[in-house]
Structures are given as C-alpha cells and as structure tokens.
Amino acid sequence: MSKHHISTTINGEPVEFLCDTAQTLLDVLRDELGLTGSKEGCGSGDCGACSVLVEGRLVCACLVLAAEVDRCAVETIEGVAQGNALHPLQQVFLNEAALQCGICTPGIIVAAKALLEKNPDPDEEEIRFWLAGNLCRCTGYDKIVRAVQQAALVMRSA
Amino acid sequence: MLTYNKPTTVDEAVILLQQPQHAARALAGGTDLLVELRSGRLAAQGIVDLKRIPELRALRAEQDGFRIGAAVSGAELGEHATLKAMWPGVVEAANLIGSTQIQGRASLGGNLCNASPAADSVPALIAAGARCTVAGPGGRREVPVESIVTGPGKTSLVSGEFVVDFVLPAQAARGGDAYLRFIPRTEMDIAVVGVAVNLTLDAAGVCTTARVAVGAVAPTARLVDAAGAALVGTTVDETALNALMAAVRAACAPINDKRGTIEFRTHVAGVLAGRAAKIALDRARSRA
Ligand SMILES: Cc1cc2nc3c(=O)[nH]c(=O)nc-3n(C[C@H](O)[C@H](O)[C@H](O)COP(=O)(O)OP(=O)(O)OC[C@H]3O[C@@H](n4cnc5c(N)ncnc54)[C@H](O)[C@@H]3O)c2cc1C
C-alpha cells in the first residue's frame, strides 16, 4: 500500500508529508520534518515530553498517528518563540533555572502555555494538576511551578 | 501493511470494520490503541478512524438528557457546563482518565470498548443509567452500557459493530451522582477500586431510586442492585449507608495483585461507596 499524503499546518506554515499508518505524529515531526524539539521520553503517553497542540488541544504526539493530522493545525515547541524573541515562559525558565537536563522542558513549555492561555492566573494546585502528565526526573518540579507562576505574572502585566 | 481509513459516515465505517476476526480496529483518541500498536501487540491489519464522523464528535443536550458522541474527548466533556451541572459524577469520572494531554483525546467510547475492568467512566455511566447506540451490519440498536463489556478486553460487539454515541437521561429534579476511585498516587494511575452512586430523593428527602456500580473489583464493571436497594426508602442515614457498604463488598470479586489485595480492594470498595453516596446525596439536595 502506498504512503498517506498529509497536508497540514505546523506552527502556522503549510506542510505536506508522506507517512505510513504506523508512524506517529512524533515520529514524523522528529524524523521526517527535523522538528526535534518535541522529545520522546516514553512513547506511551506517560511523560508528556512530546506535548504538542493539535487543533488547539494539548495532546501527546506519541499517541497520535501522523495520518490523523491531515488538514489539522499542529503547534510545537518550535513555534513558541517569535523569531529571536523568546516567549515569557522560555525566558523565565532560563532566568530561574527551571530546568536541568532539559528533556522535559519543551513539553512543559508547550503544556504550560496552553494552561496560561486558558487561565492567565492559575494557582499552584491548578498548575500541578495541569502538568501532572509532564514528568521531570531532575528538578523536583518546584522551580517549574514557580517559573510558570512568574511567567503568568509577566504575561498579565504585559 | 497496516491500512488507515477515515470514513465520514457511520455506514462507511461499518463496511470498513466488517472484516473477519476484527482485522480492522476502530480508532477514537488512540490513548489505548496506540499504546497497543507501539508495543507490537496490535494484531489488526487496518485502522478505522471514527473521528471524522460528525455523529461521533457531537455533544448536545436533548429534551430528555444528553447525547454524547462516542469519540468526544474528556476535555470537551469537562468544558460542557450544563452536562457537568447535571451529571457531575459522570464528568468527574471521565476527567480522571490520564493527564491533561490524555484528556485531549480520550473518549467514552474508547474507555468502554477497551474493556478494561478499571475503566473510570464506565461505573459512572452505568450508575447514571446511560445507554449507547451500537451501529453495525444489522443496523442500529440501543443497549444499556453494562451490556457491552463481557470480560477483560472482551465486548459483546460483533464484527462491523461500533458505538456511535451515549444517551444520558435527564437527571431527576432531586437527583445527584458521584464517582470516586482509589489510586496509590494522587494523579495518573489506574483505579484499584472505583465506585459510582446515582440517587434521587422525594420532596421529604427519602431516596426513591438508587443505582450503584463498581469498577476494578471484578472482571467487568458491575451494577450492584442490592447496593441501590439498600438506599431506597431511606433518608440515606448511617444504617442505610452501612447496608450499602455491605452490599457493595458482597458484590466484589477482585484480583489479588501488588496494587491491592482482595481484602483491601473489597474493604475500600465499601468505604468509597459510602463516601460517594454522601456526595451524591448532597448534590441531590442542593439541586432540589
Ligand atoms: C498515560 C495514560 C493514562 C491513562 N489513565 C487512565 C485512567 O486513569 N483511567 C482510565 O480509565 N483509563 C486510563 N487510560 C486508558 C485510556 O486513556 C482510556 O481507556 C481512554 O478512555 C481510551 O479512549 P480513546 O478514545 O483514546 O480510545 P482508543 O485508544 O481510540 O480505543 C480504545 C479501544 O476501544 C476501541 N474503540 C474506540 N472507540 C470505539 C467505538 N466508538 N466503538 C467501538 N470500539 C471503539 C478501539 O478499537 C480500542 O480497542 C490511560 C492511558 C494512558 C496512555
């Protein structure tokens, strides 16, 4: 059987690619399109390192078939900064050292950005619940939660 | 080679799924199916994506309740204010499934048809008296949710059949439901025990109907008739709650594993039933 021809929009740009049924969106982003910002931590929906938005919805790219995103809008970590201008979340994560190895960071930034667009002023509990599917083996989460709160503050006062 | 199809009508999907021995598998949110695919356990030769069929994505209030497309995501259920107000237990149960990311995709149809004994939304749907529309080669039939799962990983659906939508009745004026589960952590874990209670009161506060369903304590989620009967005709006082807890424990036939012994699961099922009944009672009173 021939490959699927998929037309999609990634970070606002029209993109076309060919894929097999068994390829996930994460496989295609990383291996075919060179968008390696989304990470594969587990491949089974547990770690959130592959977090992306499909049609505005936060999902694990490792649990989406690439063939499913035909005519859908996909947003990845690569679309978060505007040119050289970092998103407030990215800037605060850097300033506050809310990362160590950084494997979880792209997924956490994508997920936190989706939260702040829905709720510009989440409390600590809301942040912890929203990010419960984003595992971090290094930081112990405290700095991450505080960075999200601080970025929220920056964004509210912008 | 694994095929992928995305039919846009129910009839097309029935034809695509009508293959010998489930050679084609339905895909909703993929949060179970893709895990199976990636682990190499998926025996199917084809995937039939149901999400492009409008009926499976629709969620609407009807005169006598709600009709929820089988592929509607947990996140969409949680955002539906009137559904949440009428059936908080059902929505809470659906929203317990996985993380925010999993919620973006996980559906009621997938949760039910994956046929895990621990599926969170299933006891809540059963307690609510939900029915589902099954489409297949023989046309459509509407059946109670509890008739779908027959054992771990097994359903009563035949080749070509799939769940189109769920029909939730209107909650009674003095009705309330609740779902509670026990997991060893606070988030992101599979239920060791789950209990749903849905009850209605009369003007004097006496319970007139009650449906109680348990999950993860038997090969399938179960409606426990005796547990509902323990509440009917009472004001849901301590005596009634004790009878409820005993009836729930008597209906448990759990497995023994590292996540919970038989004794533990059985005990906790009773405790959760009592707590869920109190929440459902408060909700019934505050809706009146
Ligand atoms: C990290 C993680 C955490 C999870 N946590 C929980 C949890 O806390 N509680 C819980 O209950 N589950 C949990 N799950 C399991 C899963 O998310 C749920 O069972 C979910 O509801 C499945 O829905 P889906 O739409 O993704 O199903 P899919 O994966 O698309 O399908 C599941 C199964 O149902 C079949 N199917 C799907 N739709 C239909 C239909 N309309 N008609 C007939 N057959 C159909 C498919 O062929 C497949 O066999 C978790 C999964 C992951 C990966």
Ligand code: FES
């Ligand atoms: S790689 Fe997708 S959740 Fe871990």
Ligand code: FES
């Ligand atoms: S910084 Fe290493 S996993 Fe989070």
